[in-house]
Amino acid sequence: MKNASILRGMTRDGSARFAVLESSAIVNAAIDVHHTAPTATAALGRLLGGASLMGSLLKEKSDTLSLTVTGRGALGKLIAVSDYMGNVRGYVQNPAADLPLKENGKLDVGGAVGAGTLTVSKDVGAGEPYSGTVPLVSGEIAEDIASYFAASEQTPTLLSLGVLVGVNGRCRAAGGVLVQLLPYADGAVIDRLEKNALSLSNISGLFDHGLSKKEIAEIALADIPFDVFDEFDVAYRCSCGRERIAAAIRSLGEKEVRTLFAEQKAEGKGEVLEVNCHFCGARYLFTPQDLAPRS
């Protein structure tokens, strides 16, 4: 299967910048890790797509961004984390959650997410991480992220996200378009962008019909001159590693680490601590010596 990728550009008059994501490979990687049922696949896939598009707008190499959806629906909590180039990883609390299709034949993502909140956290450069929380508008993810941009960043943003799940449970097509207005955007361009966005309501269908990212950009920016800046691959990628996880456990303190081993022993698991990464499923085993304080 072809790699996931992002195409970025800007309107020639500087009114807006945009990014188009083709992400079926990312969604299928998430299915492989989390064994999601179709509704969970669509919800997590959209959130990963939103995080990837937002991540691709970060400036510095060390910048990261996370989206956390805390809903009262069957899916529980969802998290997606992106690096500054749009590589993502994610987690859904109840991957087996699945609801009947809606009357229009679409997966009921909003129903499975339920009412709740979206929190956007950004770790950018020096200083405290920034975090903003908004109530969910519909739980359909794209609208919720757009409402975050309007409320917390005062940056009008048009966002379409879609995931098409095939009858075999695999992702057939997925992707998204993010168009963000820049300061002093031209009013006529804004009107045109809003009209164009109506044609992107079924973004996964467009990819499923074989349209390229460039062709989708031409729909999003119809009648508006624009330039493409770059195009690059993105992937489902976890940043965990044995030493990073060992350091996180050591940071709990010697007493807490001793308690963890004591609990393992009490459960008959011997003096080995097993830790599984929520994002990629990697399994790490540690002995007390592995986690002894470092001088």
Ligand SMILES: [Zn+2]
């Ligand atoms: Zn991991």
